[in-house]
Every structure is written in structure tokens, then in C-alpha cells.
Amino acid sequence: MKTFTSNANAIFSGSRRSTLKKLGGLAAASMLPFPAARAATSLKIGYVSPQTGPLAVFAEPDPFTLDQVRKILASGITLAGKKYPVEILYKDSQSNSNRAADAASELILNDQVDIVIAASTPATTNPVADQCELNGVPCLTTDTPWQPHFFGRGGAPDQGFDWTWHYFWGLEDIIGVFTGLWEQIPTGKTVGALWPNDSDGNAWGDPKMGFPPVLAQKGFTLVDRGRYQTPSDNFSSYLGAFKEQNADIVTGVIPPPDFANFWAQAGQQNYRPSIVTVAKACEFPAAIESFGSRADGLSVEVWWSPAHPFSSSLTGQSAAELAQAFTQYSGRPWTMPLGFKHSLFEVVVDVFKRAAEHSPEAIRDAIRSTKLDTVVGHIDFSPGPVPNVCKTPLVGGQWKRREQGLDLLIVENSQAQQIALQGNLAPIRYS
Known part of the structure; x- marks a missing residue:
């Protein structure tokens, strides 16, 4: 520690x-x-x-x-x-x-x-x-x-x-879960960051104690334009940077309304990352449902589940x-x-x-x-x-569409192996 x-x-x-x-x-x-x-x-x-x-x-x-x-x-x-x-x-x-x-x-x-x-x-x-x-x-x-x-x-x-x-x-757990998710499928290992200017965003993006040093150690390239002011309805500069640097992974810790704006604008600009793992916004069924068909395949940390x-x-x-x-x-x-x-x-x-x-x-x-x-x-x-x-245990999950609707399945458990896996991470499929 x-x-x-x-x-x-x-x-x-x-x-x-x-x-x-x-x-x-x-x-x-x-x-x-x-x-x-x-x-x-x-x-x-x-x-x-x-x-x-x-x-x-x-x-x-x-x-x-x-x-x-x-x-x-x-x-x-x-x-x-x-x-x-x-x-x-x-x-x-x-x-x-x-x-x-x-x-x-x-x-x-x-x-x-x-x-x-x-x-x-x-x-x-x-x-x-x-x-x-x-x-x-x-x-x-x-x-x-x-x-x-x-x-x-x-x-x-x-x-x-x-x-x-x-x-x-803690941050050590979520960093382990997120990178464990991202290492399951082939990508260019370039990560676009959406970290707001708040307690969570500043902690997650901290250059000494947050994601950046661990991502560098594991061979990921970080695209970080700095903290954004929440609430925000315009992510065009972030999308431009992510597309320019071919960020095929997106991560962040942002409220659902902010991510809804980002994800809708990503669709409008035909930005299609393979993995999107965003805390807060992707944790809740109510928020996930609002993303419509673009919710299928989103991933997130899972602190508790049935x-x-x-x-x-x-x-x-x-x-x-x-x-x-x-x-x-x-x-x-x-x-x-x-x-x-x-x-x-x-x-x-x-x-x-x-x-x-x-x-x-x-x-x-x-x-x-x-x-x-x-x-x-x-x-x-x-x-x-x-x-x-x-500390309490943490695993990773992915929203997958089933007959009854979207379900959050456990697909990463490297930090808490007492919680059983229910599947594997799959790249996001775009219609």
C-alpha cells in the first residue's frame, strides 16, 4: 500500500x-x-x-x-x-x-x-x-x-x-480491474481519459497516485486533455483528440448526464472505440437504459451484484x-x-x-x-x-444484451477471485 x-x-x-x-x-x-x-x-x-x-x-x-x-x-x-x-x-x-x-x-x-x-x-x-x-x-x-x-x-x-x-x-483496485478488462482483447492500448475537475477525477488522474503511472508501466498510452468542468454538454475537443490519436479505449469517472452527452456526440462523429469503461455513468441500469442501443458492450467496475x-x-x-x-x-x-x-x-x-x-x-x-x-x-x-x-472487494463487468434486456455480467475478477466470473469481455459491436 x-x-x-x-x-x-x-x-x-x-x-x-x-x-x-x-x-x-x-x-x-x-x-x-x-x-x-x-x-x-x-x-x-x-x-x-x-x-x-x-x-x-x-x-x-x-x-x-x-x-x-x-x-x-x-x-x-x-x-x-x-x-x-x-x-x-x-x-x-x-x-x-x-x-x-x-x-x-x-x-x-x-x-x-x-x-x-x-x-x-x-x-x-x-x-x-x-x-x-x-x-x-x-x-x-x-x-x-x-x-x-x-x-x-x-x-x-x-x-x-x-x-x-x-x-x-480503492484506486489500486479499480486500476487493477480496468487494466485487467483491457488486457483481455487486442487493442492499440491507447486510452482516452474523461476525468472531471472534482474529487474523483483529480484522484483518478493524479500523475503520482492515479491511473497515469500504472498505465505507463503496463504499456498503455494515455490521451489526457486535462480535467473538464462538470456538468458539460460539449466534448468535441476530447473527441477530436481521441480520434486523432486512435484511442481505442475510453475511460473516466463521470456523472451519467455528462457521459450521455459524450457518448451521443461520439456516435454523431462516428468515433467507435473497442472498449469503453466509465465509472459512475455506467454503473446504473437507469442510466444505461437511457443510452439505448449504444449501451450494449459498455464495461464498468462492479462493487456489488446478485x-x-x-x-x-x-x-x-x-x-x-x-x-x-x-x-x-x-x-x-x-x-x-x-x-x-x-x-x-x-x-x-x-x-x-x-x-x-x-x-x-x-x-x-x-x-x-x-x-x-x-x-x-x-x-x-x-x-x-x-x-x-x-476495503471491500471489486470486480469488473460488461453490459450484454440478452432476451430480457441488458444484463451486467462479471467478466474480470483478478482483484477478488472469490466472486465468480460469468463471461469474458467482448469488443463493443456497432450497428
Whole structure:
């Protein structure tokens, strides 16, 4: 892990203290004394999620997850020998980092929650975790690669954080998955990059810790015109560069609306790469469906699927059974965030049950000592790769058209061989 921790503070954000100072007025407001302890009459979970805005596709499983969890917890949770009713307070980040910070602050200062949970990219998890760290409130986050989350918040590998814990895969995993995909079929090994000017894009494109050095080592040529400003509806300069340099692979980490614009313009300009592997945009059935016939053959990392060999500690459902229950509830295909949204509540319930008393410190200590098998895999923060972080497995998939429609099949598992392959990568076929 040395590659991903050396000098990381300087690369991602600077010192942890300076990162928190950048929060300005929000930080100043949060420096007020923590509210007087309320009567411990219930357990309150604060949940921040992008219900609206360009990241709303990440929140598609939320109604199902909240309905399922509230039913399971209707009789309460026993913490330190006493049974408490459970409240879940759900806040919309509006896909905006400032609003995510405000939502977390409201949950902490106004609602006085016992724990805050969040998911769905650094725009949500980072500001939420920062507010919890400032106010001394336990926090659990997921669905952000661990480097943009940890180092993007100024985390120091020799120190870590006091109140905030995170689990997901890292850049080393997705680089391994993507290059594993690309090496399956013959290409000219020229990669066109679509990396936006945001936490993810800057981390993925970082010349020291991101994709560039690994691609160079593996013999790939990178066509990188620099970071673009999102949202964007004009990718003509990128398409021109990709065509000029014969980039037969395209990669990126961009919101679905941006990729929809790029992919439509690529079709208009008759740009036909053999492989297109784009995170965020190609992860969701709702987005994939909007691409029409041009969705067939797109590839992407897969953090969770019905094929994953894990089960819920909360319901006993296998990954396949959870996915089926979601489809029966919503009428929609399974989606990757489903497993991770469910797993947040798995860990929270386990933490409450193990806490020595109803206090922030006891809940924090219970998070730190978590060792739990969940529907997304084993959660244990003690091995690292850095303090406060647990890694989850990652594989690669390709959207392939079948009689019932497009299906995302596992076609690369070099980073997590416990997850079985369902096929091989094939070049994109153009009509």
C-alpha cells in the first residue's frame, strides 16, 4: 500500500487541520459547544443521501432500504441491556457538497443524532464526515474510493481520524480491474481519459497516485486533455483528440448526464472505440437504459451484484435475494448501491448492539472494533490500508444484451477471485 500513502496528504488535500479550516463558516458554526446531552429515549440515525440532482441515481435504492430497515427495527434495539426505539432521519444532499455539510450539521446540532451515515461519492461522504469529525459524532460512510475520502479530507496515515470510519475499495483496485478488462482483447492500448475537475477525477488522474503511472508501466498510452468542468454538454475537443490519436479505449469517472452527452456526440462523429469503461455513468441500469442501443458492450467496475457470495447479517438474505426483493418492491432492476446502502444499516445495528453504553464514545469504540460479515463482504477496520478504512472487494463487468434486456455480467475478477466470473469481455459491436 506504500504507493497509495506516500506523500498523499500533499497530493490530495494538504494537512487535515487546513482541510477542516477550509470549511469556513460551517466549521465556525460547528465549533460551538456540543448540545447538552438529551434524555436517552431513542436511538437516532442520521442519513445523508443525494435524493435529487445529478447524483440522484445513487439514491434509487433508498426508499426500499429505509422501508425494509424500519420494519426490521420496529421493535427497537437493545443497547447495553436497555431497549430503545429507533428513528432514522433522512436528509437530501441535493448532490451538492455544501448542502451535504449543512444536512449533517442539522442532524448533529438540531436533531442530536447518535450516528450519521452517508454514501454516494466524495461530494456526499467527505463533507458529512468532516462535520461529524468537528462535532465529535460517530460517522460511517461508504461508496467513495478510500483515497479521495481519506486523503481528500486531509487524513494522515500515522494518525487517522477520531470519529469517522469508511469502507469501500480503492484506486489500486479499480486500476487493477480496468487494466485487467483491457488486457483481455487486442487493442492499440491507447486510452482516452474523461476525468472531471472534482474529487474523483483529480484522484483518478493524479500523475503520482492515479491511473497515469500504472498505465505507463503496463504499456498503455494515455490521451489526457486535462480535467473538464462538470456538468458539460460539449466534448468535441476530447473527441477530436481521441480520434486523432486512435484511442481505442475510453475511460473516466463521470456523472451519467455528462457521459450521455459524450457518448451521443461520439456516435454523431462516428468515433467507435473497442472498449469503453466509465465509472459512475455506467454503473446504473437507469442510466444505461437511457443510452439505448449504444449501451450494449459498455464495461464498468462492479462493487456489488446478485452474484456476490455474501449475505446480510440483518435479514439473512443472500445478495441475490436482496436484489430480487428490491426488484419486487420497485419494479426496477438491481443496482450496485443497493448492497452498500443496506450494509450501512447492518453495521449500525451491530454497533448499537455492541456499544457498552448509550454515549458517542461508546458508539465510536464499537465502530472501531467492528468485525462483521455483511451483504457486501467482511467489514473490519483493523487491517487498514490506513486508519479508519476497510476495503471491500471489486470486480469488473460488461453490459450484454440478452432476451430480457441488458444484463451486467462479471467478466474480470483478478482483484477478488472469490466472486465468480460469468463471461469474458467482448469488443463493443456497432450497428
